[in-house]
Amino acid sequence: MSARAIPVEPLAEEETLSLGERAYRRLRDGIVQGTLRPGSRISERSMANALGISAQPVREALRRLEQDGMVVTLPRRGTVVAEIGPERLAELGRIRAALEGVAAALAAERMAGEDLAELARIVRGMRTATAAADTEALAELNERFHAILQGATGNLFLVKSLEALRAYDDLGRLRALGSTPKDMPKALREHVSILAALKARDPALAEARMRHHVLRSLTTNGVLAAPRQGR
Amino acid sequence: MSARAIPVEPLAEEETLSLGERAYRRLRDGIVQGTLRPGSRISERSMANALGISAQPVREALRRLEQDGMVVTLPRRGTVVAEIGPERLAELGRIRAALEGVAAALAAERMAGEDLAELARIVRGMRTATAAADTEALAELNERFHAILQGATGNLFLVKSLEALRAYDDLGRLRALGSTPKDMPKALREHVSILAALKARDPALAEARMRHHVLRSLTTNGVLAAPRQGR
DNA sequence: CATGGACAACTGCTATAGCAGCTGGCAGGG
DNA sequence: CCCTGCCAGCTGCTATAGCAGTTGTCCATG
Numbered sequence A, B: 001m002s003a004r005a006i007p008v009e010p011l012a013e014e015e016t017l018s019l020g021e022r023a024y025r026r027l028r029d030g031i032v033q034g035t036l037r038p039g040s041r042i043s044e045r046s047m048a049n050a051l052g053i054s055a056q057p058v059r060e061a062l063r064r065l066e067q068d069g070m071v072v073t074l075p076r077r078g079t080v081v082a083e084i085g086p087e088r089l090a091e092l093g094r095i096r097a098a099l100e101g102v103a104a105a106l107a108a109e110r111m112a113g114e115d116l117a118e119l120a121r122i123v124r125g126m127r128t129a130t131a132a133a134d135t136e137a138l139a140e141l142n143e144r145f146h147a148i149l150q151g152a153t154g155n156l157f158l159v160k161s162l163e164a165l166r167a168y169d170d171l172g173r174l175r176a177l178g179s180t181p182k183d184m185p186k187a188l189r190e191h192v193s194i195l196a197a198l199k200a201r202d203p204a205l206a207e208a209r210m211r212h213h214v215l216r217s218l219t220t221n222g223v224l225a226a227p228r229q230g231r
Numbered sequence C: 001c002a003t004g005g006a007c008a009a010c011t012g013c014t015a016t017a018g019c020a021g022c023t024g025g026c027a028g029g030g
Numbered sequence D: 001c002c003c004t005g006c007c008a009g010c011t012g013c014t015a016t017a018g019c020a021g022t023t024g025t026c027c028a029t030g
Helices: A019-033 A044-051 A055-067 A086-110 A113-131 A135-153 A156-175 A184-199 A203-220 B019-033 B044-051 B055-068 B086-110 B113-131 B135-153 B156-175 B184-199 B203-220
Strands: A071-074 A078-081 B071-074 B078-081
Touching (some): A019 A044, A019 A156, A055 A071, A086 A135, A086 A156, A086 B086, A113 A135, A135 A156, A135 A184, A156 B055, A156 B086, A156 B156, B019 B044, B019 B156, B044 B055, B055 B071, B086 B135, B086 B184, B086 B203, B113 B135, B135 B184, B184 B203
Antiparallel strands (some): A071 A078, B071 B078
């Protein structure tokens, strides 16, 4: 009975999501937040009654996490949390930069006019939030900006992959300091330039700018080291 | 009993893989090969006894396919095969090109010497296979080349994502003609140049060349149209 | 004829039970 | 003391049963 030692709390009935989905997010957050440390073993049964649910949803979540590269399970042996060191985190950041770049390129080609208008509204909000140094609102707007852009591509694979990568990004943000203090004007200029490329329907330009934006953001957050990364 | 109409044959005991894994691959192949057409509904139970197995492995496979963007399920409503038109296929190709590019960049930094030697061996084999016009051996070598390169990155997320994307690639290859007839020398030159960039430990160069290689390959296969794609 | 409501037949989702394989320790023979 | 084989206790994995929503049909009612 080592179930008591498992650093996970039972699932509340928070929302209307399926137990499998909730277990997935819970475990994912547990991994990126470090409460489930790399190398630690996760038993389907133990984790199940630690969460107060059955074993299937847990197993389902573990299979999805395995596809995300967060855990690795040896058949009939056990499931362990994968190692996510700083270098691995940097890799994932570069991957995310590349994918967001492709998303921007696709969006530049397909994006509807109303979505562009919505992005323009968001950027406008960013400008005021930057002036007011409202980091919280800025984070919210930033998330919406990327979400709309990715959603505009209509590509499920892209959206799902970036969603998974975003979880890792939170991990990087936790290990480094909190949110970025004084690069907000820089981020604002980058968003403006990205929007301009989107409006101009220039895929290559949008991709380059988006990629640079993500890489720069990761660099100032300490996830990436040298400023000469990935071109 | 509409189970008889489901275009899937029962699972043989082919290998030692789990039923969930086998169902995942079977369904994935069924989708990319067109036997499970877009828009068609997939019932867990029906598919289960069509495959001669229980419902859980099928459900498990469906959840993974959903994360790949191949199916979309409405809670308590049903699961349907997602639409994968030519334009979506082109998008996925560009995504794959970007990811393989990042993989090449990472490999250029981290790759061990013995892996480089193995790649050199493979490229040497490609040279003779190209001279002999042995398309089958060439496809095999090509697969090994990319597999070793991706494996050298040691990044699970990258490997898993590219594995899923490769399935879509097969779909594109099916819709277009068969394997490439006369661009083999071009592919050989590209592999040689990629290997050179890897040996030189030049991440940016390796990435650019790999990305160009994949995009060019997709273009000659008819998956991509204009030669001015993605930079 | 139109309309509304109940019922049957689905669906995805969850829980329980039990299988087969692996591991580690403990006893018994060398 | 060391080695070997057994065995209990794990593990992931699969099957069965049943839950709870959704949908479509069919009959009764206005």
